[in-house]
Amino acid sequence: MPNSPLEEADDQLDFSFVLASSVHDMKNSLGMLLHTLEDMLAQTPPENEAQRRTFAVLGYEASRINSELVRLLSLYRLQHESLRVHLDEHFVADTLEDQLDRNDVLFQARGLTAEVICDPSLKWYYDSELIGGIINNVLVNGARYSTEHLQVRASEDQGTLCIAIADDGDGYPQSMLDAPFEPNAGVSFSNGSTNLGLLFAHRVAEMHRVNGRQGSLRLENNGPLGGGVLTLRLP
Template identity: 50%
Template sequence: MADVPTLDFSLVLAATVHDMKNSLGMLLGSIEETVEQFPPKTQAQSQYYALLHYEASRVNNDLIQLLGLYRLDQNQLLLQIEEQFVMDLLEEQTLRNKILFDARNINLEIDCPPHLSWYYDRDLIACVINNVLVNTLRYTKGKIKITAQATNGLTIQIADNGPGYPDHMLVDPLHFHSQKSINTHTGSTHLGLYFAQRIAQLHTQENSTGYIQLENNSELGGGVFKLVLP
């Protein structure tokens, strides 16, 4: 009897995640096209569209992060560091979630010098910013402010007027992926924060390394997510 070949489960899982991610990306595009062709006529319809978009975005972000972490583990994630305009990056991510912002009447403000540019991997940092925005929508009471400035590195902050981060989350994000951090009630694994920290750390300049930081008591009164790139 011929030997049965060993199944590389991690490779199969990565390929499956990649396929699911592509399908969800098409689904998100279809939802956006549907909203354009058949605009909601009532608040209930608007909320329904927003819920579909939110859940698809959330799962899609999780799959992108899983695939990214797998590639990091396999040393297959290649950085493409190029000079980019920061305002373009931030506006692009807010437009991706316009359906959600509109449906929930979110007042979103971007405070960023129009000609501010920096060197970073656009796709990876876009994924981090988009994930934070989608998660912030769950907790904000109606206001979100994105601030970007270049002082001892590029700092991007996303603040809201929600209840803020619980005390147990104001710790080193590298520990968020431990088994003890999994919330069995909500299913939260803090994967997004762990992914954000790993992506930030890939950005280095001389002796400086990127990092993320969580704080409370933002200028809007709630929590603030901070991404710093050297």
């Protein structure tokens, strides 16, 4: 007996596409939540330490989930070969400042200072959306483990753009330093870490290719602020 039209439609249904569409809707809703939280913090600043901690948790978790959703959509596009790098010339300082502004509520709630050290005239060719997403993810994670400071430093070094994101936390765990770009490296059920953020960042860096050279990512400890430092290099 032949399948009904509805059954045939079900057979052709791509669950990954449905999931990606749902993730997109969730990302938009979460973006509205973050905007509302930002307005609330501006109108009603925390009056005591307990309120500040509550805002910090809300800001961190909302920002983290938003970053995860964006990354899931990007990984979906990467798997289906629809993720492309769009190289254009950008002022590097503008890209970095945009990511700090994006997380201003989170930094305020956690009592952190974040700074950009970059020549305002420095320009480079890269995909601003993808590179901005990498920087945002590192900043959101850094905000969780930093004590007081985060620093983003960018400069030209031997014909490459070098962006170093440093914190004053305890540094990266040894498992991440040993195998930073393995899908299962650094997985922690206690804190929700899957290491997929670093894996995606590594792939995006490598997708930036110029004259046979490609971007790279490196993790180190004992950075300029005493904690961990992630260094992104683009040709």
